[in-house]
Amino acid sequence: MTTQTITPPATDDALVFGALRAGIDDIDADLLGLLARRAALARDIGLAKRAAGKPVFDANRENAKAQQLRQQARKLGLGDGLARQLMGLLTRGSFAQQMPQGPAETVATTPPDSESFRLARLEPGRGPTVVTVGEAQLGGGLFEVIAGPCAVETQQQIEQAADHARACGVRIMRGGAFKPRTSPYEFQGLGLQGLQWLADAAHARGMAIVTEVTDPADAATVAQHADMLQVGARNMQNVPLLRACAQTGRPVMLKRGASATIREWLCAAEYLLLAGNPKVVLCERGIRTFERETRNTLDLSSVVALRGMTHLPVMVDPSHAAGRHEWIMPLCRAAHACGAQAVIVEMHPCRDQALCDKRQALSPGQLMQITEELQQLPTRR
Numbered sequence: 001m002t003t004q005t006i007t008p009p010a011t012d013d014a015l016v017f018g019a020l021r022a023g024i025d026d027i028d029a030d031l032l033g034l035l036a037r038r039a040a041l042a043r044d045i046g047l048a049k050r051a052a053g054k055p056v057f058d059a060n061r062e063n064a065k066a067q068q069l070r071q072q073a074r075k076l077g078l079g080d081g082l083a084r085q086l087m088g089l090l091t092r093g094s095f096a097q098q099m100p101q102g103p104a105e106t107v108a109t110t111p112p113d114s115e116s117f118r119l120a121r122l123e124p125g126r127g128p129t130v131v132t133v134g135e136a137q138l139g140g141g142l143f144e145v146i147a148g149p150c151a152v153e154t155q156q157q158i159e160q161a162a163d164h165a166r167a168c169g170v171r172i173m174r175g176g177a178f179k180p181r182t183s184p185y186e187f188q189g190l191g192l193q194g195l196q197w198l199a200d201a202a203h204a205r206g207m208a209i210v211t212e213v214t215d216p217a218d219a220a221t222v223a224q225h226a227d228m229l230q231v232g233a234r235n236m237q238n239v240p241l242l243r244a245c246a247q248t249g250r251p252v253m254l255k256r257g258a259s260a261t262i263r264e265w266l267c268a269a270e271y272l273l274l275a276g277n278p279k280v281v282l283c284e285r286g287i288r289t290f291e292r293e294t295r296n297t298l299d300l301s302s303v304v305a306l307r308g309m310t311h312l313p314v315m316v317d318p319s320h321a322a323g324r325h326e327w328i329m330p331l332c333r334a335a336h337a338c339g340a341q342a343v344i345v346e347m348h349p350c351r352d353q354a355l356c357d358k359r360q361a362l363s364p365g366q367l368m369q370i371t372e373e374l375q376q377l378p379t380r381r
């Protein structure tokens, strides 16, 4: 018996893929329509619950619903992971819809002795600042998880990292191109080439980027590629750098210096505001104490204090504080519980090969756990 190999006729790639993609586009449009209908129903339920004085969140109902969705997903061969993600997305969406719309009435009181940071301070009548970066609204009421590698190392590494970040629902990706390393013998980053790779990889996947600026002379160039500029802990009080970053008009993430007091940090933010840039976000990243088990001591009390002192959004970097990937998840939860409006974490697609901060790099799977639990949760007002 002879076997005959049948060669399929040559097909026009654009024709086949075009038709398949059009099918996907139709399904996506249907899904969006369904989500809009779901959101409208959730809003009505929220109104009815508030009118009846009932709480918005019912843990038993949510658990039963999650169980039911998992069973249905299994029957359809979709697996638990997808059901879990879907459930997270839907409950968070509903929850956000059911919350009272618009900013809550806050009775802001001016902190004592706050003339030195008069633009940054809370004041009656001054609403909270919301900083928009790409699709994300820092301080806008929903928790944001920013993630990416410590440093851009190769184009392949950054593209893989971007794939994982996007799959986890990340909307702002981090990556260092200009690295202020403690020792001059350590990897210093790839500079502009690294920044371009990061920007291309993230923007192609619909994510914005945040990256550090270390030299005032680089601020304008970095701002051409980056959606948000980072002033690192080592440079918190570098006034020429603060002014140069502010003048680009890009949002600025200002990290707390390792030995800076909260007031010194607010005064540094004041330089940015006074230079005419209102888009400032404060990032707690741990301070220097006698403790050696952790890389730095994560001062979450600063988050609580700041939320009562400033209208600026406050976020937390647990990676540089803990220095160990296993400790990042609980610290993210704690940051959210204390009123932080976002976290920034380090994730590497192959962390054993990371050129810097390998010990604290999350795996893509660990990042997925964090985003599934926390991304877009309502934040404390």
Ligand code: PEP
Pocket (backbone or CB within 6 Å): 150, 176, 180, 212, 231, 232, 233, 234, 255, 285, 317, 320
């Ligand atoms: C970083 O985020 O890459 C970094 C160096 O952090 P920090 O300035 O907090 O040390």
Ligand code: MN
Pocket (backbone or CB within 6 Å): 150, 151, 320, 346, 356, 357
């Ligand atoms: Mn790092």
